[in-house]
Amino acid sequence: DFFPRKGKRNGAWMTSFKSQYIENDKNERPHVSIVCNFTKPTNTKPSLLTFNEVTTLFHEFGHALHGMLANTHYRSLSGTSVYWDFVELPSQILENWCYEKEALEIFARHYETDEVIPLEYIEKIKKAANFQEGLQTLRQLSFGMLDMSWHGINPSDITDVKAHERTVFEKTDLYPDVSSSCMSTAFGHIFQGGYSAGYYSYKWAEVLDADAFEVFKEKGIFDRSTATSFKDHILSKGGTENPMILYKRFRGSEPKIDALLKRAGLVT
Ligand SMILES: [Zn+2]
CATH class of the missing domain: 3.40.390.10 (Collagenase (Catalytic Domain))
Incomplete structure (x- = not known):
């Protein structure tokens, strides 16, 4: 359609x-x-x-x-x-x-x-x-960590929303903080829409897809045995086993971030 x-x-x-x-x-x-x-x-x-x-x-x-x-x-x-x-x-x-x-x-x-x-x-x-990919990457990471931070501890213990946010964002800051801004209250993914600590999945999926595609790049993007392996170990299996077990069967090891950083132009 x-x-x-x-x-x-x-x-x-x-x-x-x-x-x-x-x-x-x-x-x-x-x-x-x-x-x-x-x-x-x-x-x-x-x-x-x-x-x-x-x-x-x-x-x-x-x-x-x-x-x-x-x-x-x-x-x-x-x-x-x-x-x-x-x-x-x-x-x-x-x-x-x-x-x-x-x-x-x-x-x-x-x-x-x-x-x-x-x-x-x-x-x-x-x-x-890849234009401004460094900034974009830090931004996605900061959102993932902020989302996780709200769900990783008892939120009642967070008494100052802005102060809490600052401690999380410190790790990924590229530009100085704008004191009047507050991301937590404007970020729907944190408490609604089904994410609730799952925002990291955007970046994580990129890690997986870049790392998995490396196999196709090595063996050929239309290599039949690689495609069959992807079908047998991942596409046909649904949620019958833990994703990491399925992934390792296809890839032979856990995913690494190298392929993603390279594709993003952040390392050469
Ligand atoms: Zn999709």
Whole structure:
């Protein structure tokens, strides 16, 4: 369901109408769909996706694969029914293919001339994506730690909201504090919206997807045995085992931050 229409919610997501499960020896297959709000085709032009829309499509397709390749007994543990901080690995890892020449050659062609997108455009997109990445990284870390700090101790013991926040932010400060600002009271993720100490999962998912994609970079982004291993150890397993056990079976070790820092341009 790719295009906007009246009454449709904004954004993009994967919907599961029916999960996969096994009952009476029958493997019931899942029904999933990808919902987006992409640039509509017109009378004279097909739908020409922006780069952002392409990465969104790959992202949601990753969630869809997690649902479609599920192969577990119980529907409550099937597909994307995993711990909160593991659900974005299949989706975010797929986005990496959008920056690879081998992948782009398959579909990223000019709609009139059939010319493959010039690689220098992709290099520019990569560089632009890393603009102010150091600041962004510190910002995400500070939000994750602030969220965690409110849930890690008895909040009744925190008598001064601003003073508490300052002690947390000290570790990630790049600019001096603005005394009139207070993030805790404006940060919905801390107490509502289902995060409640789970905001760190954004950055954590990046650690996982960058580290996992390293295997594909080493073996080839379309390497069949690596893809099969990713399917067998991660995509098909849902929440049947602890994510770290599943991850280590695919990767051979726990994730390291090196690949993420390198991709972000923070180390060379
Ligand atoms: Zn997602």
